[in-house]
Structure formats: structure tokens, C-alpha cells
Amino acid sequence: MQPLTYIQGYPERVLSQVRTLIETDRLGDYLQRRYPDRHEVQSDKALYAYVAERKQTYLRNAPGIDKVLYDAKLDVVHRTLGLHTAVSRIHGGRLKAKKEIRVASVFREAAPEFLEMIVVHELAHLKELDHNKAFYQLCEHMQPDYHQVELDLRLFLTWRALGAGKTAP
Numbered sequence: 001m002q003p004l005t006y007i008q009g010y011p012e013r014v015l016s017q018v019r020t021l022i023e024t025d026r027l028g029d030y031l032q033r034r035y036p037d038r039h040e041v042q043s044d045k046a047l048y049a050y051v052a053e054r055k056q057t058y059l060r061n062a063p064g065i066d067k068v069l070y071d072a073k074l075d076v077v078h079r080t081l082g083l084h085t086a087v088s089r090i091h092g093g094r095l096k097a098k099k100e101i102r103v104a105s106v107f108r109e110a111a112p113e114f115l116e117m118i119v120v121h122e123l124a125h126l127k128e129l130d131h132n133k134a135f136y137q138l139c140e141h142m143q144p145d146y147h148q149v150e151l152d153l154r155l156f157l158t159w160r161a162l163g164a165g166k167t168a169p
Contacts, residue, residue, distance in 0.1 A: 004018060004019070004158060005158070005161065006154040006155075006157045006158050006161070007151070007154045007155065007158060010151070014151070018155065018158070021155075022158075022162065027155060027158070027159045027162075028159055030155070031152065031155060031156055031159060034152060035111035035113060035114070035152065035156075036111075037111060037112060038109060038110070038111065038112070039110065039111065039112035039115045041108075041115060042108060044068065044069040044070060047068050047069065047070060047103065048065075048067075048068040048069075050115070050119065051065060051068045051101055051119050051122075051123065052065065052068075054116075054119055054120070054123060054142065055123055055126075058123065058141065058142045059123055059126055059127060062123070062126040062127055063099055063126055064099065065099050065100070065101060065126075066098040066099055066100060067098065067099075067100040067101070068100070068101045068102075068103075069100075069101075069102055069103070070102075070103050070104075070105045070107075070108055071102040071103065071104060071105060072105040074102060074103075074104040074105070099126070101119070101122045101123075103115070103118055103119070103122075104118075106157075106160070110153075110156065111156075113145075113149050113152075114149065114152075114153045114156065116143055116149070117143060117146060117149040117150055117153055118153075120139050120142040120143045120146060121139060121150075123142065124138045124139050124142070
């Protein structure tokens with residue numbers, strides 16, 4: 001069996017359950033039952049509006065976001081699921097920082113909960129740069145089932161990596 005790259009940091013108890021789902025060819029069924037729908041946020045413009053709405057709801061005082069887009073070049077193994085950057089440029093005599101959020105294109109066809117989880121994660125980085133306790137508390141505030149959805153999203157990526165996920169569940 002291939003290594004469980006996307007969930008390797010989880011406890012052995014969880015890994016064992018995942019191996020069983022894979023061996024019995026039930027991982028896709030599990031994902032389909034839990035996440036039967038696909039989101040409708042397909043364009044970069046729609047993604048920007050989606051992110052801006054969540055930012056307005058949960059992080060009104062956080063710095064603004066200049067750019068939001070789906071990025072086909074993001075490698076979900078090495079660059080995680082999304083990317084937030086602050087690009088600094090000298091503009092005249094000032095240093096101007098632009099904040100960007102990029103979401104891996106593979107999530108264009110994902111469940112709405114998965115897109116929300118990625119957006120929540122990247123928005124939380126506007127307030128907390130590190131993955132610390134405050135960061136995860138903020139994620140849970142914005143998406144109460146954040147940790148379960150993150151695990152399931154990693155299971156979705158595992159399912160796709162196994163070749164079964166050519167079409168989303």
C-alpha cells in the first residue's frame with residue numbers, strides 16, 4: 001500500500017481506520033456520503049467574492065486582501081492546500097504590501113466544506129502567522145467542524161492520489 005502522505009501526522013488509530021477504508025474500497029463511499037455536493041465558486045472573481053464575504057463576517061479588522069485566485073501551479077503535496085502571501089513592493093517612496101490568497105485548482109471541483117476549510121485556514125493567517133493554538137481556535141470559530149473537515153479533505157486527496165478520485169465523489 002502507498003504511504004498515506006496527506007495524513008501521515010495523524011495518530012495510528014486514525015491511520016488504521018483509513019487503511020481499512022482503502023483496503024475494502026470504501027473510502028470513496030465514505031467521502032460521497034459525507035460530502036455529496038460540489039460548490040459553485042468556479043471563477044477567480046467568484047472566489048474573491050467568497051473570500052471577501054467570509055473575511056467581512058469574521059475578520060473585519062484584519063488587513064484587506066488584494067488578490068484571490070485558483071492556482072493550477074500549487075502542488076498540494078508540497079505547498080499544502082492553499083497559499084497566503086504578502087508581496088512587498090516599493091511604490092514611489094513607500095513600501096506597499098499586497099496580500100494574496102491562492103487556492104489549489106484541484107479544489108474547484110470539491111465539496112463546499114472543503115473550499116470553506118481552505119479559505120478559513122488562509123484567512124486565519126491574516127491574524128495568526130503560525131499554526132499555533134490561537135490559529136486553530138480562530139479556524140474553529142469560523143468553521144466549527146474545522147478539524148473534521150480538514151481530516152476529510154486530506155482523505156479526499158488520499159483517495160485522488162490512489163487513482164480512484166479522477167472524478168470527485
